[in-house]
Amino acid sequence: MEKRNPRDYAQEWNLLMPLARIDLIQGKSSDYKKAIGEVIYEAMLAILKVPTNDRFQVITEHPAEGFLFDPTYLDIQRSSDCIFIQLTLNEGRTVEQKQRFYKAVADGLYQRLSLRREDVFISLVEVTKENWSFGNGEAQYVTAPQ
Amino acid sequence: MEKRNPRDYAQEWNLLMPLARIDLIQGKSSDYKKAIGEVIYEAMLAILKVPTNDRFQVITEHPAEGFLFDPTYLDIQRSSDCIFIQLTLNEGRTVEQKQRFYKAVADGLYQRLSLRREDVFISLVEVTKENWSFGNGEAQYVTAPQ
Amino acid sequence: MEKRNPRDYAQEWNLLMPLARIDLIQGKSSDYKKAIGEVIYEAMLAILKVPTNDRFQVITEHPAEGFLFDPTYLDIQRSSDCIFIQLTLNEGRTVEQKQRFYKAVADGLYQRLSLRREDVFISLVEVTKENWSFGNGEAQYVTAPQ
Numbered sequence: 001m002e003k004r005n006p007r008d009y010a011q012e013w014n015l016l017m018p019l020a021r022i023d024l025i026q027g028k029s030s031d032y033k034k035a036i037g038e039v040i041y042e043a044m045l046a047i048l049k050v051p052t053n054d055r056f057q058v059i060t061e062h063p064a065e066g067f068l069f070d071p072t073y074l075d076i077q078r079s080s081d082c083i084f085i086q087l088t089l090n091e092g093r094t095v096e097q098k099q100r101f102y103k104a105v106a107d108g109l110y111q112r113l114s115l116r117r118e119d120v121f122i123s124l125v126e127v128t129k130e131n132w133s134f135g136n137g138e139a140q141y142v143t144a145p146q
Numbered sequence: 147m148e149k150r151n152p153r154d155y156a157q158e159w160n161l162l163m164p165l166a167r168i169d170l171i172q173g174k175s176s177d178y179k180k181a182i183g184e185v186i187y188e189a190m191l192a193i194l195k196v197p198t199n200d201r202f203q204v205i206t207e208h209p210a211e212g213f214l215f216d217p218t219y220l221d222i223q224r225s226s227d228c229i230f231i232q233l234t235l236n237e238g239r240t241v242e243q244k245q246r247f248y249k250a251v252a253d254g255l256y257q258r259l260s261l262r263r264e265d266v267f268i269s270l271v272e273v274t275k276e277n278w279s280f281g282n283g284e285a286q287y288v289t290a291p292q
Numbered sequence: 293m294e295k296r297n298p299r300d301y302a303q304e305w306n307l308l309m310p311l312a313r314i315d316l317i318q319g320k321s322s323d324y325k326k327a328i329g330e331v332i333y334e335a336m337l338a339i340l341k342v343p344t345n346d347r348f349q350v351i352t353e354h355p356a357e358g359f360l361f362d363p364t365y366l367d368i369q370r371s372s373d374c375i376f377i378q379l380t381l382n383e384g385r386t387v388e389q390k391q392r393f394y395k396a397v398a399d400g401l402y403q404r405l406s407l408r409r410e411d412v413f414i415s416l417v418e419v420t421k422e423n424w425s426f427g428n429g430e431a432q433y434v435t436a437p438q
Contacts, residue, residue, distance in 0.1 A: 019376065019378065019413075019415050023204050030357045033357055033358060034357060037360050051365070053362040053364060053365045054362065054365055055360060055361065055362045055365070056360070056361045056362070056376065056413060057359075057360040057361070058315050058352075058354060058358065058359060058360075058376065059354075059357070059358040059359075059360070060204075060206070060352070060354065060358060061358070062204060062205075062206065065176045065179055065180060065205070066179060066204065066205040066206060066207070067203075067204060067205075068183050068201060068202070068203040068204075068205070069201065069202045069203075070199040070200065070201045070202070072199060073197070073199045073200050073201070073280060074280050074281070074286055076280055076281035076282060078281065084165065084202065084204065086165065086234070088378070088415055088417060095276045095285070095288060098276055098277065098285055099276075099284070099285045099288060102279035102283045102284060102285055103283035103284070104283075105283065106279075106281075106282060106283025107283060117281065117282045117283050118281040118282055119281065120279070120281060120282075120283065121165075121202060121279065121280060121281060122278065122279040123165050123234055123273070123277065123278055124273065124277035124278075125234060125271060125273055125277070125417060126273065126274075126277070127415070127416065127417055127418065128418075130387045130390055130391075131390070131415065131416035131417070131418070132414070132415055132416075133394035133398075133412070133413065133414040134365060134366050134368055134413060135366070135368035135370065135398075135409065135410045135411065135412060135413060136368060136398060136409045136410055136412075137394045137395035137396075137397065137398025137399060137409050137412065138391070138394060138395070139387070139390055139391045139394055140366055142387060142391060169350050206350075206352070208350060208351075208352065211322045211325055211326060211351070212325060212350065212351040212352060212353070213349075213350060213351075214329050214347060214348070214349040214350075214351070215347065215348045215349075216345040216346065216347045216348070218345060219343070219345045219346055219347070219426060220426050220427070220432055222426055222427035222428060224427065230311065230348065230350065232311065232380070241422045241431070241434060244422055244423065244431055245422075245430070245431045245434055248425035248429045248430060248431055249429035249430070250429075251429065252425075252427075252428060252429025253429060263427065263428045263429050264427045264428055265427065266425070266427060266428075266429065267311075267348060267425065267426060267427060268424070268425040269311050269380055269419070269423065269424055270419065270423035270424075271380060271417060271419055271423070272419065272420075272423070
């Protein structure tokens with residue numbers, strides 16, 4: 001395998017670097033959870049233009065007593081299949097990109113898992129790009145040219 | 147039920163939209179955890195002026211080896227009942243509102259559960275309002291008038 | 293024990309106040325997890341200059357199906373021992389401090405646990421200092437002089 005020069009990533013580093021925390025009710029199958037992770041990743045690739053393979057996700061199941069949401073907030077009817085997706089990512093996405101990302105995730109989960117679009121709750125937390133280390137104790141963006 | 151026009155929420159959307167992560171030691175009763183969620187929600191309603199029903203909370207129990215805190219930091223004496231509350235919310239609260247919120251949560255947990263005020267740790271993470279989708283793949287604030 | 297005046301902390305409060313979330317694959321020993329927490333805390337003390345005893349950490353184990361990462365992103369070869377460290381802290385650290393912190397954590401985990409440096413993923417989320425309450429329902433920085 002040809003080793004890619006870190007400098008080649010300089011532009012891509014502006015793009016994203018995300019960590020996803022996914023919370024849902026306990027009892028879903030492994031395939032179900034795996035598909036959730038894939039749909040979110042695919043939406044990040046397609047809409048947020050993340051570099052291929054930039055996938056870091058934590059999926060946590062909770063008993064009903066530890067997973068609380070209002071079933072009608074904003075007149076959206078939620079079911080027990082409701083999931084929370086919280087993404088930490090680099091600042092710089094436009095409002096329009098965020099809108100398209102929300103839609104892509106909700107559409108993808110519906111098509112793949114018949115998960116109702118009403119049940120998809122998404123929260124973004126934006127940070128600056130020096131706030132990541134992807135391994136080796138280095139801030140990968142800093143070692144690349146500006 | 148009369149369906150409310152999303153535009154009616156335009157002003158409210160400036161107010162909050164929170165996601166709460168609550169971490170505590172394992173072994174508490176369902177009622178105890180439920181009460182924690184309610185107290186936090188009630189403080190958000192009363193002090194942070196969140197819209198009614200805007201409640202999204204994840205409560206996670208941990209074994210002692212996975213839940214670590216200093217028992218005396220800042221000369222505050224913490225017990226094994228210590229809880230961490232981390233709230234992701236829209237930017238724009240004043241310092242005074244935050245102070246009143248911290249007090250309302252600590253007072254409420256003491257009154258309701260006899261949880262010592264010393265054991266309440268709170269962390270806020272502020273984001274912008276386009277960073278939320280409450281369902282249907284939409285950024286609800288964006289579809290409303292400015 | 294002599295009680296320290298809260299005002300003495302006024303300068304220190306500018307320094308950090310962190311909450312660490314540590315996620316890893318399930319099945320590690322208590323000692324292993326404990327050592328991870330210690331290494332991160334020691335790096336915060338040494339590099340980020342946090343006040344002694346400012347330690348609040350949640351360590352969560354996950355089954356493989358709930359803990360997903362790309363094994364080669366940025367040409368870094370990750371193993372099943374990969375851990376995610378997400379730190380919420382006060383804004384104000386320099387890029388150079390962040391770089392030294394990443395290195396100290398990766399070096400420390402390697403020396404203490406033989407954890408490969410490639411397996412250490414770190415994400416920082418920065419907040420303002422009025423966003424913390426360490427107990428008693430107070431925003432500790434606010435009660436101190438400016």
